[in-house]
Amino acid sequence: IAGITQAPTSQILAAGRRMTLRCTQDMRHNAMYWYRQDLGLGLRLIHYSNTAGTTGKGEVPDGYSVSRANTDDFPLTLASAVPSQTSVYFCASSDSSGSGELFFGEGSRLTVL
Amino acid sequence: GQNIDQPTEMTATEGAIVQINCTYQTSGFNGLFWYQQHAGEAPTFLSYNVLDGLEEKGRFSSFLSRSKGYSYLLLKELQMKDSASYLCACMDSNYQLIWGAGTKLIIKP
Numbered sequence: 001i002a003g004i005t006q007a008p009t010s011q012i013l014a015a016g017r018r019m020t021l022r023c024t025q026d027m028r029h030n031a032m033y034w035y036r037q038d039l040g041l042g043l044r045l046i047h048y049s050n051t052a053g054t055t056g057k058g059e060v061p062d063g064y065s066v067s068r069a070n071t072d073d074f075p076l077t078l079a080s081a082v083p084s085q086t087s088v089y090f091c092a093s094s095d096s097s098g099s100g101e102l103f104f105g106e107g108s109r110l111t112v113l
Numbered sequence: 114g115q116n117i118d119q120p121t122e123m124t125a126t127e128g129a130i131v132q133i134n135c136t137y138q139t140s141g142f143n144g145l146f147w148y149q150q151h152a153g154e155a156p157t158f159l160s161y162n163v164l165d166g167l168e169e170k171g172r173f174s175s176f177l178s179r180s181k182g183y184s185y186l187l188l189k190e191l192q193m194k195d196s197a198s199y200l201c202a203c204m205d206s207n208y209q210l211i212w213g214a215g216t217k218l219i220i221k222p
Contacts, residue, residue: 042117042212043156043200058209090155098208100146104155 002026006091006105013081013112021076021108023091031097032074033058034066036087037107043090049074050097081112115139117213119201124219125191133186133199133216141206145177145184148200150215156200160186188218196220 004025013019025032030051035043045058049068063085065077074093078085088109092102116138125131137145144163148156162168162177162184174187186199198215205211 040214042202042214043210044212045209098143100144100161100202100204100210101158102156102210104157106155 004091004093004103004105006089006108008108009106010109011111013078013110015081015083015112017081019078019081019110021078021089021091021110023074023076023105024072025074025091025093025103026072027093027095027103028071029093029095029103030071031094031099032068033092033094033102034064034074034076035090035092036060037090038087046076046089048097078110081110083112086110086112115203115205115211117201117203117211119199119213119216121214122217122219124221125188127191127193127220127222129191130187130189131191131218133188133201133218135184135186135201135213137182137184137201137203137211137213139203139205139211142179143204143206143208145175146202146204146210147175147184147186148202149197150200151197159199191220193220193222 007022033048034046047066049055052071091105119135147159150156160175167176172189200215201213202210
């Protein structure tokens with residue numbers, strides 16, 4: 001029983017490079033989310049998807065894109081990484097978009113130099 | 114604007130009781146959530162309050178006062194494994210979660 005799997009767990013990236021963080025869930029949850037967590041700040045929503053085929057922008061979407069081709073996968077892409085995108089990224093899911101009970105992946109620590 | 118406030122850090126003694134407070138200002142309200150996050154790990158769901166009052170779940174209880182925009186998480190019989198950050202989050206009128214920065218709880222023997 002995996003729950004939510006994120007990859008990679010850690011990555012160092014040169015500025016300007018393209019990077020995709022992968023997220024897969026096996027709980028058949030409809031809603032999925034990408035958050036970033038920075039020291040001293042609360043979790044900030046980057047993008048979300050209420051159901052397969054739909055996506056929406058969160059609080060801090062600039063520089064990021066997502067897709068939701070099927071229920072299980074929700075990759076996050078940084079088209080051209082910048083140092084301010086250095087952060088810990090968490091993917092999460094919930095059974096519905098109105099549920100606040102989220103299940104989180106273990107996180108991806110990204111450093112952009 | 115929307116805002117969640119909680120103390121940055123608290124220290125308590127093993128076996129004691131600690132109360133972590135959270136105040137919120139959001140556009141609309143659809144529930145107050147508490148999560149636990151151990152260092153280097155993912156947040157995990159602890160509790161949910163949508164009506165005023167106390168919800169008890171084992172050693173952990175969560176309280177909500179909607180009129181005061183206030184919640185607290187009460188941890189009893191503290192154990193060393195309770196050392197973690199506790200995140201308060203409020204669901205707004207758009208069903209989006211607004212997160213506090215978290216309270217780091219340090220348990221001393």
